[in-house]
Amino acid sequence: MSRADANIYDAVIIGAGISGLVCGCFLAKAGMQVLIAERHSRPGGYCTSFKRKGFVFDAAAHSFGSYRDNGNFHRIIRELELEQRITINKYDPADIVITPDHTLTFWADRDKTIQEFQQVFPDEPKVREFFTFMASPRPMEIVALRHKSFQELLDQYFTNNRIKAILSYPLFGNSGLPPSSLSAFTGAKIFTEFIGDGGYYPEGGMQELPNAFAHKFQELGGVMKLSSPVVRITVKDGTVSGVVLKTGETIRSRQVISNCDSRQTFLDLLGEQSIDQRVIAKLNTMTPSLSMFIVYLGVDHTFGALPPAGSTLWYLPHYDLEKLYRSAKSSSETDLTKYLLRVAPDGKSVLAMASASFKDKHYWDDNRSNLLDLFIDNIQRTTVPDLSKHVIYKEAATPYTLYRYTGNSEGAAYGWESTQQQFMDPDFKKPSFIQGLYLTGHWTTYAQGLAGVAYLGYDLAISLIRKGKTGKI
Numbered sequence: 001m002s003r004a005d006a007n008i009y010d011a012v013i014i015g016a017g018i019s020g021l022v023c024g025c026f027l028a029k030a031g032m033q034v035l036i037a038e039r040h041s042r043p044g045g046y047c048t049s050f051k052r053k054g055f056v057f058d059a060a061a062h063s064f065g066s067y068r069d070n071g072n073f074h075r076i077i078r079e080l081e082l083e084q085r086i087t088i089n090k091y092d093p094a095d096i097v098i099t100p101d102h103t104l105t106f107w108a109d110r111d112k113t114i115q116e117f118q119q120v121f122p123d124e125p126k127v128r129e130f131f132t133f134m135a136s137p138r139p140m141e142i143v144a145l146r147h148k149s150f151q152e153l154l155d156q157y158f159t160n161n162r163i164k165a166i167l168s169y170p171l172f173g174n175s176g177l178p179p180s181s182l183s184a185f186t187g188a189k190i191f192t193e194f195i196g197d198g199g200y201y202p203e204g205g206m207q208e209l210p211n212a213f214a215h216k217f218q219e220l221g222g223v224m225k226l227s228s229p230v231v232r233i234t235v236k237d238g239t240v241s242g243v244v245l246k247t248g249e250t251i252r253s254r255q256v257i258s259n260c261d262s263r264q265t266f267l268d269l270l271g272e273q274s275i276d277q278r279v280i281a282k283l284n285t286m287t288p289s290l291s292m293f294i295v296y297l298g299v300d301h302t303f304g305a306l307p308p309a310g311s312t313l314w315y316l317p318h319y320d321l322e323k324l325y326r327s328a329k330s331s332s333e334t335d336l337t338k339y340l341l342r343v344a345p346d347g348k349s350v351l352a353m354a355s356a357s358f359k360d361k362h363y364w365d366d367n368r369s370n371l372l373d374l375f376i377d378n379i380q381r382t383t384v385p386d387l388s389k390h391v392i393y394k395e396a397a398t399p400y401t402l403y404r405y406t407g408n409s410e411g412a413a414y415g416w417e418s419t420q421q422q423f424m425d426p427d428f429k430k431p432s433f434i435q436g437l438y439l440t441g442h443w444t445t446y447a448q449g450l451a452g453v454a455y456l457g458y459d460l461a462i463s464l465i466r467k468g469k470t471g472k473i
Contacts, residue, residue: 177289279427357410
């Protein structure tokens with residue numbers, strides 16, 4: 001009987017999000033016996049797609065970055081020999097920011113983007129210097145960013161608050177934070193890997209990414225258990241010994257890698273009896289990121305007034321991002337005046353998102369329908385006239401939907417808030433109080449975005465392989 005048949009593995013990964021899938025692929029490629037247990041019927045987490053009435057919608061993740069020739073995500077795809085299995089297209093422009101006064105575009109051609117910003121803001125002499133720094137910061141400059149906010153970084157280059165807001169707004173949409181709170185390191189990484197090198201999308205929808213990783217994982221000998229929630233991480237003498245599934249099945253392994261919410265990992269799966277009290281106190285003070293209110297629209301084929309397919313449109317109603325953040329955090333209302341909108345490459349499916357705070361199920365049950373119609377009305381008043389006349393299917397996901405689907409605390413869209421205070425905390429990557437437990441993904445406090453969490457999964461796998469941690473029991 002093989003070790004896999006005997007339910008004994010070198011590593012068990014909880015959650016088939018992108019980070020867990022990438023980690024599993026590289027561990028399996030190195031010859032390790034690996035099992036991934038996923039609570040849902042398909043892999044991907046937020047990076048999934050679904051079909052309704054003939055339309056294909058991406059659940060939350062709508063594109064990705066870092067796929068240039070030397071980009072981290074491209075390297076991962078290449079090393080796993082997936083380039084022939086999945087077609088990745090780049091849409092140009094990747095991002096368009098619309099404000100009350102201007103429309104600014106982020107093109108694949110950096111010089112073209114710089115020239116556009118210079119024309120709109122002729123009194124700002126350091127536009128090129130800023131974009132050049134963001135394209136290739138020196139290592140020591142990156143280290144220095146750990147102690148700054150993104151606002152402080154912007155202040156080094158610009159005086160006009162409008163250009164600061166425009167440059168920050170896509171980062172707000174990808175982190176849920178205004179520049180004064182966002183870690184400069186995280187902000188720079190998002191800007192470089194997602195704004196500077198973004199607009200990538202797999203043919204067939206975002207679900208194709210996790211599907212490709214999942215198939216490769218299984219070809220490499222990995223075992224995938226879908227619809228198999230983990231209910232407990234077992235511990236013996238201060239070392240993990242495996243996991244227990246909801247079915248009651250026990251899986252033995254001395255290495256457990258959690259690709260889920262760190263509150264779930266520590267409080268629900270481990271239990272307080274196995275956790276350092278210092279970490280429990282920290283968990284009680286940590287702040288999850290904002291969630292999202294998401295609208296999925298199917299439009300008829302005659303509608304030709306949509307934004308360019310494949311580009312992400314960011315609508316900014318005013319330049320006060322601090323005010324936008326406060327309104328998104330509001331516990332009494334949901335602000336849909338600022339939003340992201342993206343038309344799928346097929347020109348028929350429209351995704352729109354607005355940052356929102358978590359509220360209870362009753363609030364969303366009572367308000368979802370009205371908010372859906374309000375969101376559509378706001379879009380057609382600001383960017384897409386007559387949209388409602390062409391909508392033939394509409395649906396919405398709320399922060400409570402995201403919580404129910406992933407288990408993420410408060411339906412958080414980006415894990416913990418990427419503030420300076422919550423940045424690169426080792427307790428959320430490799431906790432020191434228990435042996436054999438590792439975390440990967442958004443909740444580690446180390447990365448944002450698909451490319452960021454994919455790299456975390458890759459880096460963890462390479463680290464474990466190099467250390468020779470086979471997890472023999």
